[in-house]
Amino acid sequence: MDSLTPGDVVGSMINAGAARKSLTVTDLLVRGALSGALLGIATTLAVTAAVQTGTPIVGALIFPVGFVMIVLMGLELVTGNFALLPLAGFAGRMPLGAMIGNFIWVFIGNLIGSALYAALFAVVITNGFTTPATAGVAQKLIQLAEARTIGYAAIGTPGLITAFVKAILCNWMVCMGVTMSLSCTSQIGRIFGAWMPIMMFFALGFEHAVVNMFVIPVGMMLGGKIAVSDWWLWNQIPVTLGNFVGGFIPVACAFYVTYAAARSRTAQPAGVAAVGDD
Numbered sequence: 001m002d003s004l005t006p007g008d009v010v011g012s013m014i015n016a017g018a019a020r021k022s023l024t025v026t027d028l029l030v031r032g033a034l035s036g037a038l039l040g041i042a043t044t045l046a047v048t049a050a051v052q053t054g055t056p057i058v059g060a061l062i063f064p065v066g067f068v069m070i071v072l073m074g075l076e077l078v079t080g081n082f083a084l085l086p087l088a089g090f091a092g093r094m095p096l097g098a099m100i101g102n103f104i105w106v107f108i109g110n111l112i113g114s115a116l117y118a119a120l121f122a123v124v125i126t127n128g129f130t131t132p133a134t135a136g137v138a139q140k141l142i143q144l145a146e147a148r149t150i151g152y153a154a155i156g157t158p159g160l161i162t163a164f165v166k167a168i169l170c171n172w173m174v175c176m177g178v179t180m181s182l183s184c185t186s187q188i189g190r191i192f193g194a195w196m197p198i199m200m201f202f203a204l205g206f207e208h209a210v211v212n213m214f215v216i217p218v219g220m221m222l223g224g225k226i227a228v229s230d231w232w233l234w235n236q237i238p239v240t241l242g243n244f245v246g247g248f249i250p251v252a253c254a255f256y257v258t259y260a261a262a263r264s265r266t267a268q269p270a271g272v273a274a275v276g277d278d
Contacts, residue, residue, distance in 0.1 A: 002186040010087065010259040012182040017088030020081070021098040025105050031076035032109020033116070038075070040117035040214035042066025046202065047144070048137050060203035064177070064195040071181045071194050078106040078240075079210060082247030083175035083255075090256045107209075107240070114213035122221040133222035145219020148212060149230040160238050163207055167242025170206030173197040174243075175251040209240040 004012070023031075043066070046059035070077055081102055088094035123129065125138050133139060152159030180193030201208065216231045 002184045002189055004183055004185070007259045009179060009183050010255050013084055013179065013255070014087050014091045014093060014260065016182070017081070017084035017086075018091070018093035020076075020085065020088075020102055021094055023076075023102075025101075028076055028102060028105035029109040029112070031074075032078070032106040033113030034073075035070045035075040035077045036110040036113030036115075036210055036213055037117040038066045038069050038113075039077075039208075039210050040114050040121070040218075043211055043214055044121055044137070044141075047140055051137050051140050057203055060199050063202045064198035067174075067177060067198045068181075068191050068194050071178065072187075072190070076102075076106045076109060077174075077210060078103055078110055079171050079174050079208060079243045079247060080178040081106060082171060082244045083178060083251040086248055086252035087256055087260070090252070091260060110210045111213050114210060115217050118214050118218035118221060122218055126222065138222050141215060142219045142222050142224040145216045145224045145226055148207065149216060149226050149234045152234045153230060159234065163235060164238045164242040166205070166207040167209070167239040168246040169204070170201045170208045171243035171246030172250045173201035173206070174208065175247045179251065179255075207235070207239045207242065209236065209243045212236060212239060 042063050045065070046063035048059075049062055050056045050059035067077075069075075071080075085094050085099045085102060089096065089099055125131075126133055133142060148163070152163050155162075174197065176197040177194045180197060181190045183193050184190060212235055216226065216235060220226050220228075220231070
């Protein structure tokens, strides 16, 4: 059997989080930039598939390929770290300063990689900015970017709340993708485990901070009527905060309490079986 028990999965998550305190700033920036670019590539693939087929669910089915590459290569995604590092912190294996430093540097790395890929893709899809972005994938990206910024701004505070809640739900699923990728030891099992939750968040249209680091800048480059302030005030800041909550509470806190802490509480003397060990 290549599957692990939930308690062992959480133990692997704690180990994965703790291992990140040894990474240098260069590691965090490079691995973060690669992750941002890979999610941008996966997003363009998904949008292209949805536009070509006229069926959005097709895009959701193939989008997780980028996340799978990130997980299998051990790259850095700030949204996944919002669960892994607090878990390691609860276990006493990740100092608060190192945790905050990881969040900051990986966020910057994700932003660099996403924005760089956005610029490269904008060049490609407009033939060096000689073809207007008036149809197809380019127009769809503009629509997505505007909906996620000035679309929220148009309804004011309820728009901010909507973005925040959609971000919580998104990163709950993203961190479940991280969790499920550690639920077995076989490569195909890890891929399938990671695929399911990521497909769900994308299909449901939830808000992911790193995906938006590509979608919104590329929409701006292609001619979307979005100001930098619209991007950050109406999406990037509330979505990042919502993503943190979605990774921290339903994954890091809940899993620690019910698996890691519960295992410690029910530990038995040698020769006495704990409940559920039979």
